[in-house]
Amino acid sequence: MKIAIEELASCSGCTIAILDLHEALLDILGKAEIVYAPVIMDVKEPPEGIDIAFVTGAVRNEENQERLRKIRKRAKTVVALGTCACYGGISGLSMLFNREDLFNYVFRGVETVKPDGVIPTDVPPFLYRAFAVGDLVKVDYYITGCPPKEMYLKKILPALVSGEPLALSKKSVCSECDRIMGAHENWQLRRRHEGIPDREHCLLGQGYLCLGAVTFGRCGASCPHSNVPCHGCNGPSLDILREPCRDIYNMMIRRIADLTDKPEAEIEKGIYDIAHTFYPFTIGSLIMEDKGISKIRDLIKERNI
Amino acid sequence: MISRRYGSVIEIRVDDNACNGCGLCVKDCPMHVYELRESLSVPIHPENCMGCLSCHEICPAQALEHKGIYPSRRHYIDIRVCEMLNRVI
DSSP: OEEEEEEOBSOSHHHHHHHTTTHHHHHHHHHOEEEEOTTTSOOOSOOSOEEEEEEESBEEEHHHHHHHHHHHHHEEEEEEESHHHHHOTGGGGGGGSOHHHHHIIIIISSTTSOTTOOOOTTSOOEEEEEEOHHHHSOOSEEEOOSSOOHHHHHHHHHHHHHTOOOOOOOOBGGGGOOSBOOOOSSOOOOOTTSSOOOSSBOTTTTTOOOGGGGBBOOSTTHHHHTTOOOOOTTOBOHHHHHOTTOOHHHHHHHHHHHHHOOOHHHHHHHOOOHHHHHOTTTTTOHHHHTSTTOSHHHHHTTSOO | OOOOOTTOOOOEEEOTTTOOOOOHHHHHOTTOOEEEETTEEEESOGGGOOOOOHHHHHOTTOOEEETTOOOOOOSOOOHHHHHHHHHBO
């Protein structure tokens, strides 16, 4: 069996997450061979006849798009690995700016820019927007996570290689969190830098925008466990993905309203920077954007593409 | 035709590892099925349940399961969403 790992617009963290399997990786390598993975080996092009291709990262420029199409053609099974591949991830936030601003920021406004200011001609142009992998090609499996945690990859990867069925929890981050949740009076929104959260009680109840209730689990609630509100890096929980009337923003507001008995309109008044607080990992996903109630379209329509 | 199911009790399961004891199901249930005991939701009157599954929607931890009860079928759902849902592993 041949395995490939392709990198698109990503930080390579998902490939490192596979290396995080440590000795368990040896068991997989007993049954399968890694034939292409730019981060960990020196093979320039994916060969033909790949059995499983893991694709990490979003599609943000023409090179990403071309590489994705090539790996899809050469692989029997394509697995979107990590939140960038599944929902656009952090790269999607680039859609808040227009292409020219992005280009200037990344290639012109840096210390390493050449003094003559000449841009090499082989820099791939940006696409008009960011895409999740599944928006452009057929994906056979999705594994979310930023990066996917090795304790789950240890179960998922051997099952993928051997073709065995897999039954893992598909619940939200709250289901893995050990904090006590409850009704709150005098609830007030607090930004992350304000105060130190109480370790025992729910962060959302304390006023912090913890996205645990609307986020797919499989992280052991590691951020709330470390007193940090959930950022939503695993992408939306499956009920939010499934139901057309549910979206990250409206379900968060509803959840706060349920806990605090405050009217939703009043809660919404205090909300700041919706793109970075609610959609930092899903703004690049067409599926999430196409929900009628999603705020993503409003957030990106202002930009001049 | 109206089918009646006297005597049949809906089986409600609460995943006690997942439940955060927020009490939203207790507050939300129109039939007062749940009660909060020692920071865990307990379905004390499953015989009252009318299967609206409002509690499923409100539970932040997705800790509730009603055996044999499913949400009513929607006439329209995005095919891309269906495909993606089945492929999340």
